[in-house]
Amino acid sequence: MSIDPRRSRLPIRVLAAGGHSAADRTAPRWSGPKKTSGQVPLSIFEPAYLSRYHNLGVNPRALTFAAIDLATTGLNPGRDRICEIAVVRFRGDGTELGEYATVVDPQRPMGATEFHGLEGSDVKGAPTFAEVLPDLMRLLSNAIVVAHNLLFVDMFLKAEFGRTGQVAPRWPGLCTLVTTQAQLDGPAYSLRSLHRTFTGEWITDAHTALSDCRATTTLLTQLIDRSPSPLRYLGPPMSDAPDLADTPAGRIAARAPSMSAPEGLLASMARRFPLTELDHPTVTGPAQEYEQTLALALDAGRITWDTAWTLARLAQGAGMDQAFLHRTNLLAWRHMLHTAPDPASWSEGRRHDVARLATHLGLVEHARSLSHGLPTPAVREPWESALKGWRLGFDDTPELSGLKDLALRHGASIAKRLTETVRMFVTADLAGRSSSAAKAHELGIRTVSPTEAERELRSGIEAAAQKERQLAEQQAALEEQRAAESAEREAYFTHAWRAHEQDPQWGQDSGIATIKLH
Incomplete structure (x- = not known):
């Protein structure tokens, strides 16, 4: 292939389909494109x-x-x-x-x-x-x-x-x-x-x-x-x-500037990270902390926004890419299932919770399988879920039934047996004479009086309500922004192909360089 100088004023070598010069040794070299003004900056x-x-x-x-x-x-x-x-x-x-x-x-x-x-x-x-x-x-x-x-x-x-x-x-x-x-x-x-x-x-x-x-x-x-x-x-x-x-390939520190709960918090986070072709090294400390934080969240049965943002920062510090994140999340999911009780024994509520976890991890098929045959869960008001994730222990006395009802109405769970995952143990026997109080003391579980427990429960409920008000304000601002963007559509998104292409122009401080292509 040769270049006819009467037809082309570009200083180019014509590329073959494979990306290499089709006439590296025979094509003429031109001193520069024909310009009407300025220099390409x-x-x-x-x-x-x-x-x-x-x-x-x-x-x-x-x-x-x-x-x-x-x-x-x-x-x-x-x-x-x-x-x-x-x-x-x-x-x-x-x-x-x-x-x-x-x-x-x-x-x-x-x-x-x-x-x-x-x-x-x-x-x-x-x-x-x-x-x-x-x-x-x-x-x-x-x-x-x-x-x-x-x-x-x-x-x-x-x-x-x-x-x-x-x-x-x-x-x-x-x-x-x-x-x-x-x-x-x-x-x-x-x-x-x-x-x-x-x-x-x-x-x-x-x-x-x-x-x-x-x-x-x-x-x-x-x-x-x-x-x-x-x-x-x-x-x-x-x-x-x-x-x-x-x-060797260098380390990276990619970031997730946003996430989406409907898409799955961790799934949408991973999509914000690059799908790399190079083998970038990871930093061991933050990577291990990511795995531990995710394991704790899965064990608790919920991934909150706070947890998701913590994981995003750890993923950035660890130098993870998209594939590494997907692999780490899947291994954590499999480990949770391996160490959990037989899924056949799960209640409907437990299956809904685990399906929600699968959605947040981007495991769509797992979420669909777990949800199959389940009735649609009742929508809980935000205040009803204020204490979700709180696992509480109570002494077996009738006087505490009101506190138990308060905790359950707002999403807390009552431990049937005391383990180290219990947040606090409520008892009027602060001296630890009962067997349950003694067990809590042995495990290092914080023991509180009914009065202190009620104060802490109501404080948690109010904090959740305050957070919900803030989220509602943010959502209202987002809707206002979307409305403003919608109004711009007719004015700014109406491009059409020119009947005849123009000569390319390069802007610069001293003027415009216009390139003649034809």
């Missing part, structure tokens, strides 16, 4: 394009892409630093090849927290940019790098490479912001608005690196699939991977 990336008007280039479905997104402490690459980075490798036909995500210690005070949601405590102990650089080199090589606003990524990577003293490679780079402005007509070109146009859905956890990376992946594959005429890749070939055979 990129330092690390060599610009690449998708065009509907060229029969040169190749079908992008056959190429490998690496979508990248960054979160930074501000907008000045000379002063601010990267604090989160994510990469998603995929083929143009939509095949996913692997994900990578980690928060990064910016080695400076945090900023722009209101945008990306990261506090100083979230990045404390995370790997530095120098530590993640070998993995980044692996992930961006042998691929066409893609970003929504590639110029922003280029500026910050250039600054970070400069701080490490390493020379940055020259990767081929495709900007979905430049591409959509050339191909689509619409009132806004934010990743959020374009994702909404093509999918009809909002970006989950927008402005977090992995979520925006996944959205960029979806956007590019949708552009390729839904273009009114075939898009062709025009640009440099994929760069070779560096020789990092002796460099």
Whole structure:
């Protein structure tokens, strides 16, 4: 294959379907694209394009892409630093090849927290940019790098490479912001608005690196699939991977910025973590603490929001990825079933509770099997479940029946025999003369009087009511936000393909670089 200089003004080598140059030795090299003004303001990336008007280039479905997104402490690459980075490798036909995500210690005070949601405590102990650089080199090589606003990524990577003293490679780079402005007509070109146009859905956890990376992946594959005429890749070939055979994959510290109870708390948490293709090491201490915390929650029969967020922080500290989390959760589930009484002896309430645990772990088939044939559980008011998870012991005296009823009405359970899992033992015999009181003392269970027990029970009930009021306020605010977003739809999510694509334009401080592709 040869390139006719009368038809192409791009400084490219045409890629064969496998991603390698079809004419490395024979294709002419051009000094640069024809521009009407300015210079393309990129330092690390060599610009690449998708065009509907060229029969040169190749079908992008056959190429490998690496979508990248960054979160930074501000907008000045000379002063601010990267604090989160994510990469998603995929083929143009939509095949996913692997994900990578980690928060990064910016080695400076945090900023722009209101945008990306990261506090100083979230990045404390995370790997530095120098530590993640070998993995980044692996992930961006042998691929066409893609970003929504590639110029922003280029500026910050250039600054970070400069701080490490390493020379940055020259990767081929495709900007979905430049591409959509050339191909689509619409009132806004934010990743959020374009994702909404093509999918009809909002970006989950927008402005977090992995979520925006996944959205960029979806956007590019949708552009390729839904273009009114075939898009062709025009640009440099994929760069070779560096020789990092002796460099093991580095640790990561991925985060879960949100969770969903209907989807299952731990299941939705795991989906926020990357499905990696590299073998990243884990940190033993936090990993073991994750397993212990999860085992205790399963033994207690409930996974609360507080427990889920504790597990999310431990997973980040341990350097877990999505597969590691799924595997750890499944092993904990199997261990719980192995050590539990025969499921055939479970009451309906116990089966409902265990099915709910399976849902939170993302074990849908297990949850469905456990729930099969069970009547729909009665919906409990929040105040009725205020003491759920409290296992209490009572002396066998009639005077305590009122306290027992109070505890049971609000979700507590009464221990038939005393074990170390009992929260407190209620008795009027504080001297420990009864056999039950003596047993509680032997096991180290806290012994309280009926008066103290009632005070503690009512305090727990009030705390649950207060928490429920706070959740209701948060839900009302969320509904208000959703209503505002709904009002924006008609104005900002009405993109349409241009009848004739425009020449790509690159923004810069001194003007606009317009590239003539045809």
